[in-house]
Amino acid sequence: xxxxxKANITTIPFLGDIILSGSRTLIGIALGLLTSGILIALSxxxxxxxxxxxxxxxxGDIYAFCNVxxxxxxxxxxxxxxxxxxxxxxxxxxxxxxxxxxxIGSGLVAIQDWGLPSALHILLAVIAGMAFAAAWGLIxxxxxxxxxxxxxxxxxxxxxxxxYLTNWLVSDAGFFAESGAFFxxxxxxxxxxxxxxxxxxxxxxxxxxxxxxxxxxxFFLLKYTPFGFRTRMLGGNPNAARYSGVxxxxxxxxxxxxxxxxxxxxxxxxxxxLRHRVYSDFVTGVGYECIAVAxxxxxxxxxxxxxxxxxxxxxxxxxxxxxxxxxxxxxTSIIMALCVLFVIGVGLTDNHRVKKKxxxxxxxxxxxxxxx
Amino acid sequence: MEEPKxxxxxxxxxxxxxxxxxxDRISLDCKKGEVLGLLGENGAGKTTLMxxxxxxxxxxxxxxxxxxxxxxxxxxxxAIELGIGMVHQHFKxxxxxxxxxxxxxxxxxNKVFLDLEPIRKRLLxxxxxxxxYVDPDAxxxxxxxxxxxxxxxxxxxxxxxxxxxxxxxxxxLTPSESDQLCRAIRRLTSEGRSIIFISHKLRxxxxxxxxxxxxxxxxxxxxxxTSEATQAKLAHMMVGRPVSIDRRPRQALQQKKxxxxxxxxxxxxxxxxxxxxxxNLTVHAGEIVGVAGVDGNGQKELAECISGxxxxxxxxxSVNDTLITDVVADPKFIGFIPEDRQKTGLVMDFSVAENLxxxxxxxxxxxxxxxxxxxxxxxxxxxxIKKYGIKTPTDTVKVSTLSGGxxxxxxxxxxxxxxxxxxxxCHPTRGLDMGAVSGVHDVLMKERERGAAVxxxxxxxxxxxxxxxxxxxxxxxxxxxxxxxxxxxAFTIGQLMLGQALEEKT
Ligand SMILES: Nc1ncnc2c1ncn2[C@@H]1O[C@H](COP(=O)(O)OP(=O)(O)OP(=O)(O)O)[C@@H](O)[C@H]1O
Ligand SMILES: [Mg+2]
Numbered sequence: 001x002x003x004x005x006k007a008n009i010t011t012i013p014f015l016g017d018i019i020l021s022g023s024r025t026l027i028g029i030a031l032g033l034l035t036s037g038i039l040i041a042l043s044x045x046x047x048x049x050x051x052x053x054x055x056x057x058x059x060g061d062i063y064a065f066c067n068v069x070x071x072x073x074x075x076x077x078x079x080x081x082x083x084x085x086x087x088x089x090x091x092x093x094x095x096x097x098x099x100x101x102x103x104i105g106s107g108l109v110a111i112q113d114w115g116l117p118s119a120l121h122i123l124l125a126v127i128a129g130m131a132f133a134a135a136w137g138l139i140x141x142x143x144x145x146x147x148x149x150x151x152x153x154x155x156x157x158x159x160x161x162x163x164y165l166t167n168w169l170v171s172d173a174g175f176f177a178e179s180g181a182f183f184x185x186x187x188x189x190x191x192x193x194x195x196x197x198x199x200x201x202x203x204x205x206x207x208x209x210x211x212x213x214x215x216x217x218x219f220f221l222l223k224y225t226p227f228g229f230r231t232r233m234l235g236g237n238p239n240a241a242r243y244s245g246v247x248x249x250x251x252x253x254x255x256x257x258x259x260x261x262x263x264x265x266x267x268x269x270x271x272x273x274l275r276h277r278v279y280s281d282f283v284t285g286v287g288y289e290c291i292a293v294a295x296x297x298x299x300x301x302x303x304x305x306x307x308x309x310x311x312x313x314x315x316x317x318x319x320x321x322x323x324x325x326x327x328x329x330x331x332t333s334i335i336m337a338l339c340v341l342f343v344i345g346v347g348l349t350d351n352h353r354v355k356k357k358x359x360x361x362x363x364x365x366x367x368x369x370x371x372x
Numbered sequence: 373m374e375e376p377k378x379x380x381x382x383x384x385x386x387x388x389x390x391x392x393x394x395x396d397r398i399s400l401d402c403k404k405g406e407v408l409g410l411l412g413e414n415g416a417g418k419t420t421l422m423x424x425x426x427x428x429x430x431x432x433x434x435x436x437x438x439x440x441x442x443x444x445x446x447x448x449x450x451a452i453e454l455g456i457g458m459v460h461q462h463f464k465x466x467x468x469x470x471x472x473x474x475x476x477x478x479x480x481x482n483k484v485f486l487d488l489e490p491i492r493k494r495l496l497x498x499x500x501x502x503x504x505y506v507d508p509d510a511x512x513x514x515x516x517x518x519x520x521x522x523x524x525x526x527x528x529x530x531x532x533x534x535x536x537x538x539x540x541x542x543x544x545l546t547p548s549e550s551d552q553l554c555r556a557i558r559r560l561t562s563e564g565r566s567i568i569f570i571s572h573k574l575r576x577x578x579x580x581x582x583x584x585x586x587x588x589x590x591x592x593x594x595x596x597x598t599s600e601a602t603q604a605k606l607a608h609m610m611v612g613r614p615v616s617i618d619r620r621p622r623q624a625l626q627q628k629k630x631x632x633x634x635x636x637x638x639x640x641x642x643x644x645x646x647x648x649x650x651x652n653l654t655v656h657a658g659e660i661v662g663v664a665g666v667d668g669n670g671q672k673e674l675a676e677c678i679s680g681x682x683x684x685x686x687x688x689x690s691v692n693d694t695l696i697t698d699v700v701a702d703p704k705f706i707g708f709i710p711e712d713r714q715k716t717g718l719v720m721d722f723s724v725a726e727n728l729x730x731x732x733x734x735x736x737x738x739x740x741x742x743x744x745x746x747x748x749x750x751x752x753x754x755x756x757i758k759k760y761g762i763k764t765p766t767d768t769v770k771v772s773t774l775s776g777g778x779x780x781x782x783x784x785x786x787x788x789x790x791x792x793x794x795x796x797x798c799h800p801t802r803g804l805d806m807g808a809v810s811g812v813h814d815v816l817m818k819e820r821e822r823g824a825a826v827x828x829x830x831x832x833x834x835x836x837x838x839x840x841x842x843x844x845x846x847x848x849x850x851x852x853x854x855x856x857x858x859x860x861x862a863f864t865i866g867q868l869m870l871g872q873a874l875e876e877k878t
Contacts, residue, residue, distance in 0.1 A: 245701020
């Protein structure tokens with residue numbers, strides 16, 4: 001063995017990794033969009049026109065873009081909730097449920113007329129939402145850690161429980177539901193509990209910034225703190241983690257509860273920022289989209305930001321696309337799914353190929369060295 | 373047409389990884405029916421060369437000839453097709469599947485339903501033929517490592533391998549299992565198959581091989597017929613200087629201060645079978661107690677109980693009067709080199725630097741004010757790499773890219789550098805080259821002189837005899853006998869290992 005220095009993209013530790021994994025993701029997304037383009041063409045629309053409409057729908061004017069920003073907020077928070085689980089080797093697929101619980105918790109506070117200053121009322125509502133979600137997340141966390149119950153089955157089952165719990169609360173619970181409403185919904189939130197609108201004429205609330213900041217905080221936590229080290233160690237090799245003195249059970253519960261709190265925060269912000277009531281079924285699959293966001297991001301917090309925005313753009317632009325070109329509105333979900341699949345697929349095959357290629361380049365360099 | 377003479381020829385194979393030239397124009401060949409030894413220090417590039425042969429890596433340049441015809445081996449399945457079989461240094465079995473299922477895995481089949489019966493029959497025939505007995509229906513994780521090794525070999529034979537690569541097969545075998553393997557190898561070569569045998573145990577190499585190829589630092593040193601080789605000569609060629617692992621001179625223990633005290637400990641293994649029976653043991657400061665015994669007689673559970681990874685069913689264990697009730701992860705208290713480095717000792721996806729602190733990541737100076745101090749972590753890694761001679765391009769590469777022996781050195785550095793009160797070393801030299809083994813012996817002797825209590829578990833009698841002040845022999849979870857290190861001989865210990873009590877005891 002002979003060690004030698006040489007500039008090669010794969011050897012630059014931090015940047016090299018990002019460039020490599022970033023470019024892989026982009027290739028995957030490109031393939032996903034290409035394949036979806038074929039499907040769009042098959043449904044009798046011009047894919048270029050359709051994608052054009054999508055871009056216009058997302059970036060066409062300030063209102064459209066604000067819409068993207070509003071949609072991205074729960075995706076960032078929920079996506080981060082799943083991603084932190086991924087890092088610890090846990091599939092926390094309960095985001096949907098945590099969002100409902102977060103909405104309920106914050107809603108219970110937000111409908112009260114306590115005459116509080118707005119900042120305080122909002123804060124209390126958010127805390128209540130996160131606390132409810134945390135308690136909810138404790139169930140699968142405990143079952144997984146102490147009883148070895150599979151967390152995926154468990155959280156998905158609990159999602160249904162959360163949905164029905166919400167339905168009951170907003171239709172039959174006198175203290176919470178709006179009486180005589182045309183659609184099951186809670187009482188309206190107090191003005192003091194509503195997040196400020198940042199741009200008049202839009203519904204832009206600060207949720208997106210909270211989301212970005214949370215992702216950055218978790219990026220930092222995972223990389224630079226003992227907590228992050230422990231979490232990554234648990235994900236990397238649970239046996240070694242135990243051997244190193246990590247209380248694995250505690251850590252599993254902690255990570256699941258943290259994920260739940262992030263989901264709950266997402267749900268809380270969604271209702272106090274945008275809807276101002278809790279409606280039945282108001283989350284409709286966002287929790288599952290968060291899983292896709294985390295997948296696309298490969299569990300990386302900074303990746304979550306990009307993946308979240310990508311999905312939000314697809315969702316907002318997709319609506320325009322479907323209106324303007326007549327392709328089915330479920331095309332958006334298909335595009336999302338295909339992109340995730342291709343990104344995962346490229347990641348798997350590419351590991352092998354990139355290595356081979358860089359080795360070839362190295363070999364050429366060696367030959368050159370020898371000739372000199 | 374004339375029968376080709378060479379089963380395998382590799383010429384001028386070059387393989388580089390980012391920052392490492394692992395193979396630098398290495399050539400070797402292997403005749404039909406021949407056992408070729410492949411020797412070299414940790415990180416010399418043996419495994420890499422064999423992975424190139426097995427299609428796991430593509431060489432940057434060089435030629436491979438099978439039966440004197442040039443071939444391109446693009447994948448392991450291509451290698452298998454060409455009659456190449458490989459038993460990896462770290463097994464590649466699916467542990468939750470049964471032996472039979474592992475054999476079947478990866479065999480191309482165009483049937484919808486798999487008929488296992490003929491496969492089972494063939495497997496049993498192979499077991500008989502080569503005297504490598506395994507239960508086809510046992511789940512792999514429940515098998516002792518030795519038998520897992522048989523499974524790997526049988527898997528290759530089932531695919532009718534003509535060239536079989538064994539990458540450190542005996543590192544995990546007991547002496548009698550090694551003999552069994554030698555017999556199987558002889559049978560294989562008598563059928564005209566060729567074996568490439570990688571090992572750090574020179575005695576075996578001298579015994580079993582016909583020729584030996586030696587590499588150092590990724591380069592070919594030379595190939596010599598085994599008849600012209602002695603252990604000393606091979607060691608010299610490998611390391612570049614003479615090495616030995618003889619018993620070191622030592623001073624007798626002055627006073628006896630008990631450190632590890634185990635009283636009436638009973639423990640179960642992971643299958644729920646009793647692994648330690650009413651176990652009593654005291655290890656004193658400044659003493660090396662060697663634990664000999666055939667693998668699987670309670671050694672693993674003994675170590676796990678002391679380190680707190682396993683809870684005994686009854687009995688007490690204390691270290692310096694502190695009762696062990698939970699996992700001890702303080703390397704200033706107990707240093708624990710676990711038996712299975714990849715499963716327990718390392719996080720393969722972590723860098724070398726991170727692996728060096730997995731027990732102390734939350735303590736100063738690696739963590740300050742609740743933040744990791746990456747600079748200190750890096751500095752520590754660089755110190756350790758230098759001090760323990762870990763071969764790695766940088767401290768930031770994943771530990772999984774290190775050679776097997778160098779992974780082991782990472783663990784040794786982490787566990788012993790902070791001067792624990794008690795050292796538990798389970799097979800610490802497994803997979804290490806001669807030079808490194810002697811280095812570990814130096815380290816353990818220094819630990820002894822420093823006043824640490826050392827529990828040294830090993831399957832290598834020679835090493836046990838070289839290091840121990842006292843030797844205990846485990847048999848079915850009990851101490852079969854205890855002998856003094858200065859006067860012990862291999863014969864007595866061998867008897868005890870087989871469960872025959874010493875005369876004065878009976
Ligand atoms: N996948 C990889 N990526 C990067 N470097 C690697 C990789 N595999 C091996 N290396 C490097 O190549 C060198 C040779 O390693 P190899 O595993 O072939 O050694 P070895 O002779 O088998 O040693 P040991 O006796 O310890 O098993 C080492 O320095 C190792 O760090
Ligand atoms: Mg090796």
